[in-house]
Structure formats: C-alpha cells, structure tokens
Amino acid sequence: MPRPRLSRPARKPPSRYHHGDLAHAMLQEAVRTIQKQGIAALTLRGVGERLGVSRTALYRHFADKQGLLAAVAAEGFRMLRAALVEAWDARGRGREGFEAMGAAYVRFAVAHTGHYRVMFGGVVPPGNEDCEVSVAGGDAFQALVDAIVEQQQRGLIVSDDPLQLARYIWSVVHGISMLALDGLLPTPAEAEALVRYANERLRTGIAQ
Template structure:
C-alpha cells in the first residue's frame, strides 16, 4: 500500500521514539481538519491516532496554537503553489482562472482555509514563517497584476492596492461560500465566481473603452 521508505503514521508499539513525529503531527492535524473540521482537533485525539501520548506534541510545538499556525503555513504554501501553477506566465484568461482556482481551493479545503484566516492563530505575535508564507501567496497575485499592467490589460494603479482589492473579493466569495451564506448548488456557485471575476476585470481594466462587457 504505502511506498517503502515512508514512515508509518503510527509509532510501532515497541519503539519509544517515533522518528519524525513533527511531520506526522502535522499530517494528522491536516487529516483531522480536512475530515472533521478544526473544532474536532484535539491534542489527545492526535496523540491517539499516532500511537503517541497526548503531550508528545509539546516537544515539537509550543502549544496547540503553534500547531494550527503550522497548518495554516502549509495551507498558504499549497495555495500559492496552486496559484502560480494556474497563472503560468499567462494573461487575462489565466488571471481569471487564478481567481477561480483560489475559490476552489477554499471550497475544497474549507476547514483548512478557515484555519488560515479564521482568527485561530492571530492572538499572540504571529508566527514568522506563517507571515512569510502568507505574504508569498499574496505576492503571486501581485506579480500577476504587475504583468497584466505591463501588457496594458490592467490600469496602472498601485499594484499592491489592486492586489488587496482583488484578494479581498476572492477571499470574500470564499468565506461566504464556506460559511454557507450562499446557496450550496454547484452550478450557482460557479456562476457567481465567474460573474465576480468578470466584474472584477471590468473594474480594474485599463483604458476607458475597448471592452463592452
């Protein structure tokens, strides 16, 4: 089943040390969150699933929040990867697809997405790596916009400001969908996403005329 060389998820009963518990903790957290949501994530449950005691986690993370912080970090990494993948070195069309991909990521990993934003993390001083990875994901968007500005497809405002605006919109759509504030019918959701990207592009397009819609 599993490829050779992969560490077993559970610690063998006869071994005292796990081997790569930090990684296993992260994976298990991801799994649980994806499957049962954040609120179901319990230190005891994680430990049980990994065949490890409830407090073993504290050798690898300062506390529960730190674990969630790491989860969020990984979420941003995944999101960023997906965004640059879709964008390629593309144009207006790929930009559209980027927006769609963003929302789809959120829909596909709602709990994960909520950990990334939902305020589970931001109490104390934010984790440094998390901040960095979040900014990297954001940068993917900024880069795309800058490129579209160069090709005269997007108005030449401050690209950061433009990026914040667009980010807010796709983030907003994602959140509303995730929180069930919008119809859950697939077709309607797709319509909304497409519509939003359309209006977005009209809103940020360069030149006063040219496109009719």
C-alpha cells in the same frame, strides 16, 4: 498499554517508539480533523491517539496547540501560493491565466477547508511581521501582486497602485470562498458560477 514486542522490529518501522516523521503526520491529522469536525473538535489527545502515539508527544515538535495551528496556517499559505502560481503559469500568464488564478483560489479554499479555516479564522494572533505564517501569507499575496504588475505592463489592467488592486481582487476571491465555506453557496457548481460571474464583473465593472 504497550504490548510486548513479539518479534524483532521490521525494517520500515524499525522501533515503533520513534515515529520517524511525527511532525508531518500530526500536521496531516490535525488538518483532517478540522476538515471533518471543525476547529473546536481538534484535540491534542485525539491527534495523538489516532496516530498511535502519546498525548504529549506533540510537544517535541510544536511549542503548543497554537504552534500546531500556526504550522497548519503556514502550510496552507504555501499550498495556496503554489496553486496560484501553477494556475497563472499553466494558462499563459495572460487574461486567461489571471482568471484561472481566481478560480484556483476559490477551489483551494473549498477543497482545503481544514487549512483555510485556520488561515483566516483569527486563530493566529496578528502582529508578528516576521513569524512563519505571516511570511508565508505575504508570499502568497505577493504572487497575486506579481501577476497584476505583469498584466499592467502588458496594458491589460488599469495602472493603479498594484498593492491596492491586489487587495481589492484578494477581497473578491476571499469573500467568495467564505460564502462557499459558510454554506451560503449551496453547491460547488454555484461557487464556480459565481467565480465566472465575478471575473466578468471584475473586468467591466457594474455601472450601467
């Protein structure tokens, strides 16, 4: 029940009826819920309630629950891309920066479980080449491709098809992230150790 307005509304939350930036708040709350309790526990009613808003307010900002999840995935891919290029740039865009990129990937996955699980949980039905989440995902992948091409031009990496190389490397970091998320790498330290090991073996191969 909406308690009667006691005094005239303050400046910052002027009305309490219109939230101001509900879409963003809902995204945040959805991510927090998934991170703490898993995707299955995400409830539109719960999100609304925790934000002090009605259960269907969401429909003014997202098409439906799928839409909310798609937005989470898209935001996740944008954040991932930012983390990747940041690591790559901050460490000199050389071999060191490239390895930092890998570490940044896994660190993102572990730190932002809520996003990551939605990004790769088969939640968004694949196919739509030009939907927001596909575009964001493609951009993140492209950051890796760009770094590979740059390394190839400096002769630091074999000059195979960059796309294939990128897929291969993406598989490695994504696989490590999944192992960590599924609790198969007990501690975060173990995850970082695996990343370091993977970087070494990635460079030199496993053949004797």
